[in-house]
Amino acid sequence: QKEVEQDPGPLSVPEGAIVSLNCTYSNSAFQYFMWYRQYSRKGPELLMYTYSSGNKEDGRFTAQVDKSSKYISLFIRDSQPSDSATYLCAMSVGNDYKLSFGAGTTVTVRA
Amino acid sequence: DAGVTQSPTHLIKTRGQHVTLRCSPISGHKSVSWYQQVLGQGPQFIFQYYEKEERGRGNFPDRFSARQFPNYSSELNVNALLLGDSALYLCASSFGTGGDYGYTFGSGTRLTVV
Numbered sequence: 764q765k766e767v768e769q770d771p772g773p774l775s776v777p778e779g780a781i782v783s784l785n786c787t788y789s790n791s792a793f794q795y796f797m798w799y800r801q802y803s804r805k806g807p808e809l810l811m812y813t814y815s816s817g818n819k820e821d822g823r824f825t826a827q828v829d830k831s832s833k834y835i836s837l838f839i840r841d842s843q844p845s846d847s848a849t850y851l852c853a854m855s856v857g858n859d860y861k862l863s864f865g866a867g868t869t870v871t872v873r874a
Numbered sequence: 875d876a877g878v879t880q881s882p883t884h885l886i887k888t889r890g891q892h893v894t895l896r897c898s899p900i901s902g903h904k905s906v907s908w909y910q911q912v913l914g915q916g917p918q919f920i921f922q923y924y925e926k927e928e929r930g931r932g933n934f935p936d937r938f939s940a941r942q943f944p945n946y947s948s949e950l951n952v953n954a955l956l957l958g959d960s961a962l963y964l965c966a967s968s969f970g971t972g973g974d975y976g977y978t979f980g981s982g983t984r985l986t987v988v
Binding site: 767769771797799804805806807808809812851853861862863864865866867 | 878907909914915916917918919922930932964966976977978979980981982984
């Protein structure tokens, strides 16, 4: 079993739809949870950064963490074609050195 | 401000050869980490260096080595290249160690081993 599971998709939605992405994990020591966006042939770009359980909102993006279920989510409202990318979840045990990534979900927003 | 810069952007090597990849962190960042991203997968942790000392190593063979210089830039070296080493190699920098500060990634070096 992988430490972080993420459905690779692909996911295709019409412009303006809500995109829902999620990851599950097995290591209960994870405390820091991140979502990265990666465009083709580019490095990952940090979108959201959350500590422990709860919700965090930034513009059109909302990140949710449910540590009791070992489940994290990212919602993108009013999706745009420019949101088309691969979305990676990542997590860390805190003052640790290593990020553990999911496999990434490829999202296409159709104009 | 310049982000994390990596060189070269692309590289083609033959099996058995050696390769050196370079990374310059964001100014003021003291920690550099290296990740390997195989096509269709998430990045896998290789090394982290902080203040020129190795702080962590992932599950990679001894053919992989790295170092950090006094100016906090870093090199990743891979010896005796295998076809399976073909991947995007990502460098990430942060102010300190761990998840408290967040990591900024470079655009990566795409290595192809033939």
